[in-house]
Amino acid sequence: MLRFAVIGHPVAHSLSPRIHAANFRALGIEAAYDAVDVASADLAAALRRFAADGLRGINVTVPHKVAVMDLVDRVDSAAAEAGAVNTVLFAPDGSTAGFNTDMAGFLHPLKSCGFPFAGAKVLVLGAGGASRAVVAACRAAGCASLTQANRTARPGMLQLGSEECLAAARAADLVVNATTVGLREGDPCVIDAGAFRAGQLVYDLIPVARETATLAAARAAGARTLDGLGMLAAQAAESFRIWTGRMADLSAMLSALDR
Ligand SMILES: NC(=O)c1ccc[n+]([C@@H]2O[C@H](COP(=O)([O-])OP(=O)(O)OC[C@H]3O[C@@H](n4cnc5c(N)ncnc54)[C@H](OP(=O)(O)O)[C@@H]3O)[C@@H](O)[C@H]2O)c1
Incomplete structure (x- = not known):
């Protein structure tokens, strides 16, 4: 066996x-x-x-x-x-x-929904282990630009929730939540909900069956969404x-x- x-x-x-x-x-x-x-x-x-x-x-x-x-x-x-x-x-x-296998796993749902990486602006929220796989995958897939934001200051990254971060979210074609915000029921949306818009894709890596506050806010703003189960x-x-x-x-x- x-x-x-x-x-x-x-x-x-x-x-x-x-x-x-x-x-x-x-x-x-x-x-x-x-x-x-x-x-x-x-x-x-x-x-x-x-x-x-x-x-x-x-x-x-x-x-x-x-x-x-x-x-x-x-x-x-x-x-x-x-x-x-x-x-x-x-x-x-x-x-x-x-x-x-997180890189391949992350890309699979994006490929399935036909997300066009060529020319895409990506914002990755979070700087932990999952974010490293996400950043490597987006670069390998040929995104046009990639910005990262984190709660704790890191060189080359924006401050999570800052004005620059919200502006980057509005400009992004793909916003990825790679923080742990959303793991606990009752967790808030990871950034100000006003940063989401129609025409973008918001991908929350939180692997839960319930809709996270981040995805609910993105959907309410008219964005397409992907959860972490795929x-x-x-x-x-x-x-x-x-x-x-x-x-x-x-x-x-x-x-x-x-x-
Ligand atoms: N769907 C999947 O297959 C899959 C695969 C891998 C991971 N994940 C999910 O991805 C998430 C991240 O995993 P990881 O391995 O990267 O974890 P990690 O290494 O512990 O990193 C956690 C990240 O979340 C941030 N964070 C934690 N609490 C926060 C808060 N209250 N507000 C804002 N940011 C906060 C941390 O910021 P600081 O640096 O400031 O602490 C850090 O950037 C987890 O929820 C995990 O379940 C899903």
């Missing part, structure tokens, strides 16, 4: 076991996928244990995505570019390889492809999220 896991700290909230189980069922594969809470101090030992136990691969979530890069034998170009690993393959020869399913499908060489049943994975 194939065995997989997602590791994080905490990890109990992860939707990955549900998504992968739906895919295994749809494809008739006998496999197990567990959520395993691993504290940072135990990360290296946990990887050795998974390899010894014969797991085929794992997903890696907060807070281990950067630290795991130094614990695998090699990383692919997407992981190197994003500076983070969210998928590890335990190869039959005993070696370990790290991948980043990305979540697409990055899981890409992990499955890396581990098994097979295409996942993406629609089964999406249905498991009960949008």
